[in-house]
Amino acid sequence: MKEFYEKIFKEIDSKYEEHLKRVQRLIRQPSVSPLNIGIRDCAELVKDMFLEIGCSEARLVETSGNPVVFAKYNANAEKTVLVYMMYDTMPADEEGWIVPPFEGKVIDMPPFGATLVARGAFNTKGPLAAFLNAVEAIKEVTKELPVNLIFVAEGEEELGSRHLPEFIQKYQSELKKADVLFFPTASENRRGKPIIHLGVKGIVYFELELSGEKWGKGPTKFGIHGSNKAWIDSPVWRFIHALSTMTTNDGNKVLIESFYDKVAVPNEEDEYLLKELVKTFDEETVKEQLQIKQFIDDKHGIDALRMYLFSPTLNINGIWSGYIQEGTKTLLPHKITAKMDVRLVPNMRTEDVLPMIRKHLDKHGFKEVEIRMLEVGYNPARMSYKNKYVQALIKAIEEMNKKPEIWPTIAGSAPFSMFHDPPLNLPFIEGGLGHGGLAHSPNEYLVVGEGGPTSGLRTLEKSYVAILYNIAKA
Amino acid sequence: MKEFYEKIFKEIDSKYEEHLKRVQRLIRQPSVSPLNIGIRDCAELVKDMFLEIGCSEARLVETSGNPVVFAKYNANAEKTVLVYMMYDTMPADEEGWIVPPFEGKVIDMPPFGATLVARGAFNTKGPLAAFLNAVEAIKEVTKELPVNLIFVAEGEEELGSRHLPEFIQKYQSELKKADVLFFPTASENRRGKPIIHLGVKGIVYFELELSGEKWGKGPTKFGIHGSNKAWIDSPVWRFIHALSTMTTNDGNKVLIESFYDKVAVPNEEDEYLLKELVKTFDEETVKEQLQIKQFIDDKHGIDALRMYLFSPTLNINGIWSGYIQEGTKTLLPHKITAKMDVRLVPNMRTEDVLPMIRKHLDKHGFKEVEIRMLEVGYNPARMSYKNKYVQALIKAIEEMNKKPEIWPTIAGSAPFSMFHDPPLNLPFIEGGLGHGGLAHSPNEYLVVGEGGPTSGLRTLEKSYVAILYNIAKA
Numbered sequence: 031m032k033e034f035y036e037k038i039f040k041e042i043d044s045k046y047e048e049h050l051k052r053v054q055r056l057i058r059q060p061s062v063s064p065l066n067i068g069i070r071d072c073a074e075l076v077k078d079m080f081l082e083i084g085c086s087e088a089r090l091v092e093t094s095g096n097p098v099v100f101a102k103y104n105a106n107a108e109k110t111v112l113v114y115m116m117y118d119t120m121p122a123d124e125e126g127w128i129v130p131p132f133e134g135k136v137i138d139m140p141p142f143g144a145t146l147v148a149r150g151a152f153n154t155k156g157p158l159a160a161f162l163n164a165v166e167a168i169k170e171v172t173k174e175l176p177v178n179l180i181f182v183a184e185g186e187e188e189l190g191s192r193h194l195p196e197f198i199q200k201y202q203s204e205l206k207k208a209d210v211l212f213f214p215t216a217s218e219n220r221r222g223k224p225i226i227h228l229g230v231k232g233i234v235y236f237e238l239e240l241s242g243e244k245w246g247k248g249p250t251k252f253g254i255h256g257s258n259k260a261w262i263d264s265p266v267w268r269f270i271h272a273l274s275t276m277t278t279n280d281g282n283k284v285l286i287e288s289f290y291d292k293v294a295v296p297n298e299e300d301e302y303l304l305k306e307l308v309k310t311f312d313e314e315t316v317k318e319q320l321q322i323k324q325f326i327d328d329k330h331g332i333d334a335l336r337m338y339l340f341s342p343t344l345n346i347n348g349i350w351s352g353y354i355q356e357g358t359k360t361l362l363p364h365k366i367t368a369k370m371d372v373r374l375v376p377n378m379r380t381e382d383v384l385p386m387i388r389k390h391l392d393k394h395g396f397k398e399v400e401i402r403m404l405e406v407g408y409n410p411a412r413m414s415y416k417n418k419y420v421q422a423l424i425k426a427i428e429e430m431n432k433k434p435e436i437w438p439t440i441a442g443s444a445p446f447s448m449f450h451d452p453p454l455n456l457p458f459i460e461g462g463l464g465h466g467g468l469a470h471s472p473n474e475y476l477v478v479g480e481g482g483p484t485s486g487l488r489t490l491e492k493s494y495v496a497i498l499y500n501i502a503k504a
Numbered sequence: 505m506k507e508f509y510e511k512i513f514k515e516i517d518s519k520y521e522e523h524l525k526r527v528q529r530l531i532r533q534p535s536v537s538p539l540n541i542g543i544r545d546c547a548e549l550v551k552d553m554f555l556e557i558g559c560s561e562a563r564l565v566e567t568s569g570n571p572v573v574f575a576k577y578n579a580n581a582e583k584t585v586l587v588y589m590m591y592d593t594m595p596a597d598e599e600g601w602i603v604p605p606f607e608g609k610v611i612d613m614p615p616f617g618a619t620l621v622a623r624g625a626f627n628t629k630g631p632l633a634a635f636l637n638a639v640e641a642i643k644e645v646t647k648e649l650p651v652n653l654i655f656v657a658e659g660e661e662e663l664g665s666r667h668l669p670e671f672i673q674k675y676q677s678e679l680k681k682a683d684v685l686f687f688p689t690a691s692e693n694r695r696g697k698p699i700i701h702l703g704v705k706g707i708v709y710f711e712l713e714l715s716g717e718k719w720g721k722g723p724t725k726f727g728i729h730g731s732n733k734a735w736i737d738s739p740v741w742r743f744i745h746a747l748s749t750m751t752t753n754d755g756n757k758v759l760i761e762s763f764y765d766k767v768a769v770p771n772e773e774d775e776y777l778l779k780e781l782v783k784t785f786d787e788e789t790v791k792e793q794l795q796i797k798q799f800i801d802d803k804h805g806i807d808a809l810r811m812y813l814f815s816p817t818l819n820i821n822g823i824w825s826g827y828i829q830e831g832t833k834t835l836l837p838h839k840i841t842a843k844m845d846v847r848l849v850p851n852m853r854t855e856d857v858l859p860m861i862r863k864h865l866d867k868h869g870f871k872e873v874e875i876r877m878l879e880v881g882y883n884p885a886r887m888s889y890k891n892k893y894v895q896a897l898i899k900a901i902e903e904m905n906k907k908p909e910i911w912p913t914i915a916g917s918a919p920f921s922m923f924h925d926p927p928l929n930l931p932f933i934e935g936g937l938g939h940g941g942l943a944h945s946p947n948e949y950l951v952v953g954e955g956g957p958t959s960g961l962r963t964l965e966k967s968y969v970a971i972l973y974n975i976a977k978a
Contacts, residue, residue: 395753
């Protein structure tokens with residue numbers, strides 16, 4: 031086995047420049063879904079890349095939103111892997127980029143060494159192109175792949191994958207042929223330790239708004255002179271009171287009726303994984319990276335982790351009303367808006383969330399507060415540690431001489447449930463060696479050199495090889 | 505008397521073009537104090553204008569902020585009028601101006617006719633220049649003024665007159681020579697009815713802020729990924745709870761201890777004035793102008809007026825935190841800020857406000873919420889209807905064949921207390937016929953023609969003549 035890998039790995043090493051170029055080619059084609067920039071051109075490019083590596087079929091599948099790039103590679107193998115990818119990115123209009131975000135430049139970034147700094151480098155056009163490089167290298171050496179591949183590259187992940195269910199519905203019979211879903215990422219932390227997440231939380235994202243227009247009180251059309259507060263109601267004050275009914279005083283326990291009803295408590299396996307995880311969980315590094323002084327109630331270790339991974343949350347991402355510039359302006363604002371989300375843990379369902387909040391507001395007399403759904407949302411998804419594909423992933427990492435840190439779930443969200451839930455019922459895994467960071471921020475990066483504390487592009491591609499062969503044997 | 509006015513009025517009519525030019529000259533010199541644009545040039549221009557109309561002395565008095573233009577006109581008269589003015593304006597960078605805001609253009613604006621549309625046209629460079637025109641016209645006809653004048657034109661009214669107390673302190677002995685303070689305005693409503701306000705409310709303007717940095721909980725330096733809510737405190741939720749303790753559920757009664765303790769209840773004179781006022785108070789027009797459907801608790805007539813004029817308020821002018829652009833971004837924000845003000849009614853004092861709020865927050869366990877004073881504030885100020893200068897103002901309006909509507913106070917704020925309180929103890933009046941609007945907004949205007957429902961520039965100047973002569977006789 032070692033020898034077998036060695037040939038492919040040698041091929042990967044020898045093609046480094048070429049492989050880096052494929053990554054750069056994909057990065058240089060902007061595909062910013064929130065601003066609708068370059069989407070179709072990028073979809074065409076991804077389609078071409080699928081054909082380049084030998085897919086028998088690759089095409090753009092239209093949806094009500096951005097097209098999904100769908101491709102198939104038939105190796106006449108026993109197992110079929112559905113490779114879920116995304117070709118869209120967040121905008122790159124923030125200040126502070128040290129290189130132009132779509133130039134695809136590699137710079138020396140201590141302590142990592144050669145690093146590609148670009149929008150999409152890490153999330154996730156870098157890993158996407160690296161996976162194609164890996165497939166090409168296997169074929170070059172062995173003439174055939176160990177598994178059949180179905181590629182689903184969506185263009186709306188940064189918009190909440192809003193039309194992915196439409197695609198899945200339409201391509202159900204094709205997708206059902208897969209045995210497992212794999213999401214290629216670069217999952218090492220800054221120190222080079224690979225992290226495996228066995229699941230994701232779900233999310234529902236919405237806005238709450240109170241306007242004088244809908245309320246029938248307060249200013250209705252525009253903010254008016256602040257002195258009018260003396261005889262005119264304030265939508266802002268009213269909204270503050272509505273929000274304040276939703277949590278305890280510290281903001282940490284949600285008081286919405288039924289909110290915690292379906293929440294699954296950590297099971298035996300979860301507790302086992304937590305106990306294992308806490309052995310290597312580096313609490314101080316997390317606090318340093320996030321620049322926080324303490325976790326809620328100053329919890330530590332396993333208690334902090336349990337809270338982080340198994341609690342559903344109600345978060346205010348943003349809130350705004352009235353005059354928010356420098357200095358003073360007296361104003362009685364006519365409306366106030368908050369962007370909020372609920373993160374769902376296993377057994378909670380997206381469709382329950384907004385009715386629950388509506389009921390809570392009505393019950394407390396705030397019928398005038400409007401709820402506006404912004405994203406259709408994802409359900410939570412979890413895999414068992416014992417699942418054979420999870421074990422295959424772990425084995426692949428170990429074959430690469432790394433010891434993974436295994437998290438029962440990540441606290442963030444991804445659309446895995448769309449494949450994991452009926453009708454597809456696909457098991458899923460995500461991973462890959464290598465390291466990137468600053469997703470959604472200036473100077474997003476993917477380490478490409480191998481000299482630093484983390485793996486680079488070559489190791490990332492090699493890890494995908496190991497993952498595919500271990501899936502084949504699972 | 506009629507004959508006597510007639511000569512001066514004829515002079516004003518004949519000089520219309522010249523007078524309008526003086527107004528335009530002042531408007532065309534930007535003097536935007538919040539953005540520090542053109543302030544000193546405008547102060548110099550105002551000084552020159554004081555000298556032009558025959559002041560024996562005019563100069564810029566330096567303060568720690570913008571200069572006060574101080575001027576004197578000695579007519580060897582019995583009475584001395586302190587004319588309080590401001591030469592600064594709000595910015596004009598809003599969208600929607602139909603003419604450039606510093607071009608000083610006169611356009612036809614139905615139903616008013618010829619109207620000057622410009623930043624400062626109404627608030628208050630228009631009335632300032634018009635007053636100088638009136639003074640010049642009197643001198644041209646009679647060779648002398650009926651009163652001595654002391655001019656105080658400040659350049660920081662839009663910044664809360666923050667250095668005016670410094671000037672008053674320094675020029676105390678000069679200012680004490682005045683018998684009354686007069687603030688020239690254009691006080692007709694849209695239908696041409698002149699409104700006299702016998703007072704102003706006071707104001708204290710401040711920001712409340714809760715940051716993770718100061719709290720020691722939540723994100724401290726920047727917003728972090730929203731999934732962290734599961735194990736990290738939210739300054740936003742905490743702040744919502746802090747705010748919610750401050751008012752009743754409807755936002756209308758302030759629950760801060762001692763808030764209402766010093767509030768003076770409407771006295772006999774107030775009630776008399778309210779009863780008179782309600783006879784002409786046009787509730788529906790007010791609601792239409794403000795685009796509101798009802799007053800608080802759907803109050804009407806005298807009850808609504810009593811609430812409007814005699815209630816202190818705690819208002820949220822603006823509030824903001826986290827992600828407030830289009831679409832979705834998950835974020836756990838590190839701080840939240842609200843711009844707030846308290847309006848003070850008679851007997852309340854600016855210096856009591858912030859300690860009261862500090863005490864409230866501490867008492868409710870919100871020591872981590874910071875208070876940042878933005879404006880030193882004004883105390884409330886009131887004049888009795890029976891005061892001889894108030895009577896002189898009313899008589900002047902009546903001589904101009906208009907019947908004023910008399911309001912015990914306005915719900916807004918102005919720095920009259922700085923002159924009315926010790927050490928100066930000056931009575932004050934404000935007024936003038938004519939109409940303007942959209943102060944602080946795009947297309948601020950002052951009606952200059954006389955054909956429409958309101959008075960124009962000529963009548964405004966004539967009303968100042970009548971006011972000065974009536975003050976002389978008071």
